[in-house]
Amino acid sequence: MATIIIPTPLRKFTENQSKVVTKGDTVQESIHSLTNVFPELKKHVLNDDGSIKQFVRIYLEDEDINVLDKEETKVESNSTISIIPAIAGGAI
Amino acid sequence: MIETLIESKLQERVNKLRPFVGNTPLFPIQRVFQKKGVKILAKLEWQQLGGSVKARPAYEIFRAAISSGELYPGKKLLDASSGNTAIAYATIGAKLGVPVIICLPENASAERKLILKSLGAELIYTSKFGGTDDAQEEALRLSEEDPLAYFYADQYNNDANWRAHYQFTANEIWNGTDKSITHFITGLGTTGTFTGTSTRLKELNHDITTISLQPDGPLHGMEGWKHLETAKVPGIYQPDIADDNWFIETTDAYALISEVAAKEGLLISPSAAANLAGAIRLAKTLDEGVIVTTFPDNAEKYGEVLKTLF
Numbered sequence: 001m002a003t004i005i006i007p008t009p010l011r012k013f014t015e016n017q018s019k020v021v022t023k024g025d026t027v028q029e030s031i032h033s034l035t036n037v038f039p040e041l042k043k044h045v046l047n048d049d050g051s052i053k054q055f056v057r058i059y060l061e062d063e064d065i066n067v068l069d070k071e072e073t074k075v076e077s078n079s080t081i082s083i084i085p086a087i088a089g090g091a092i
Numbered sequence: 093m094i095e096t097l098i099e100s101k102l103q104e105r106v107n108k109l110r111p112f113v114g115n116t117p118l119f120p121i122q123r124v125f126q127k128k129g130v131k132i133l134a135k136l137e138w139q140q141l142g143g144s145v146k147a148r149p150a151y152e153i154f155r156a157a158i159s160s161g162e163l164y165p166g167k168k169l170l171d172a173s174s175g176n177t178a179i180a181y182a183t184i185g186a187k188l189g190v191p192v193i194i195c196l197p198e199n200a201s202a203e204r205k206l207i208l209k210s211l212g213a214e215l216i217y218t219s220k221f222g223g224t225d226d227a228q229e230e231a232l233r234l235s236e237e238d239p240l241a242y243f244y245a246d247q248y249n250n251d252a253n254w255r256a257h258y259q260f261t262a263n264e265i266w267n268g269t270d271k272s273i274t275h276f277i278t279g280l281g282t283t284g285t286f287t288g289t290s291t292r293l294k295e296l297n298h299d300i301t302t303i304s305l306q307p308d309g310p311l312h313g314m315e316g317w318k319h320l321e322t323a324k325v326p327g328i329y330q331p332d333i334a335d336d337n338w339f340i341e342t343t344d345a346y347a348l349i350s351e352v353a354a355k356e357g358l359l360i361s362p363s364a365a366a367n368l369a370g371a372i373r374l375a376k377t378l379d380e381g382v383i384v385t386t387f388p389d390n391a392e393k394y395g396e397v398l399k400t401l402f
Contacts, residue, residue, distance in 0.1 A: 007311075008221060008223060009223060009225075009310035009311070009323060012321075012322050043309065044310055053311065054313070055312050056311045083311075085310070085312075
């Protein structure tokens with residue numbers, strides 16, 4: 001069980017919820033729990049094989065999961081996972 | 093000696109900067125894509141003040157605001173931007189002696205932050221979850237809190253943005269191709285480049301086809317681009333100007349960065365590569381034509397992307 005913070009551009013696919021409580025013991029299970037509840041999110045966050053897309057950054061608390069155990073990083077019931085755009089976005 | 097900047101001096105300074113904005117070359121793409129009868133030309137927009145296409149709207153926003161009296165000595169220019177516009181504002185602001193305040197998402201790259209600080213810009217960080225949409229809201233809040241302290245440039249809703257491209261970019265393309273351009277294709281961010289350039293090109297020749305490009309989703313790697321379905325749509329956006337709108341995948345754009353470096357000798361940014369991906373897709377559908385796209389900036393500020401590619 002972890003809480004996932006949804007970035008503004010993705011809230012359109014989570015009925016405008018900014019935080020979602022998910023099931024699972026790892027980051028990957030938590031993300032899949034999120035996309036099961038909100039299937040429209042799937043194509044924006046996950047590749048066809050279920051792995052996390054290259055341009056999506058996932059943080060557990062303040063740490064990028066790439067410096068932890070990546071998708072297999074363990075989560076606790078009070079953990080907070082953040083989905084962050086890889087770039088800050090902007091203007092041409 | 094303390095410098096007192098009077099309005100006429102500010103006007104004079106901004107006028108003197110005009111020759112350093114625009115007049116960028118059209119570069120023929122000849123080895124990455126070849127097809128008899130079809131040309132792809134890319135406008136090298138980093139070859140101007142501040143190193144990006146944003147010299148154009150930033151300059152025109154400054155010039156128009158100084159001319160109208162909205163920006164005068166003692167006021168600061170305020171806007172939201174994560175990248176090139178902020179750098180262009182800071183560059184021009186430094187030369188004019190106008191302080192610049194930028195609201196930017198805290199996850200903007202360390203390179204951007206360093207460049208902006210070096211140019212003397214004051215930075216106000218906004219949530220890493222909200223992108224430039226949240227940064228816009230913060231800039232608006234600050235400007236409403238103290239309207240006398242700031243000129244809120246509001247690049248997403250300022251007509252000077254698209255007008256810069258209407259007055260200059262389009263005419264440069266028209267003359268640079270000897271009036272032979274048949275297609276214009278470029279990505280959407282503030283939408284200023286596409287809206288201004290396309291509007292003028294269609295006035296010059298209504299048969300010119302204009303195609304806008306967007307990332308294929310809200311989370312992508314094309315710095316500067318907006319996925320309009322999930323973003324705050326800029327007020328200056330005119331969707332009717334586009335004959336078509338296509339979506340580009342980040343992986344396709346990144347693959348082109350390496351190829352263009354190896355075959356064309358240019359190290360281009362992700363958004364430039366994405367524009368080229370669109371131009372090549374278009375070129376494959378044509379028997380003949382002159383396609384023009386823009387390369388908004390080069391790869392100088394994208395060390396983190398280059399590390400993943402080379």
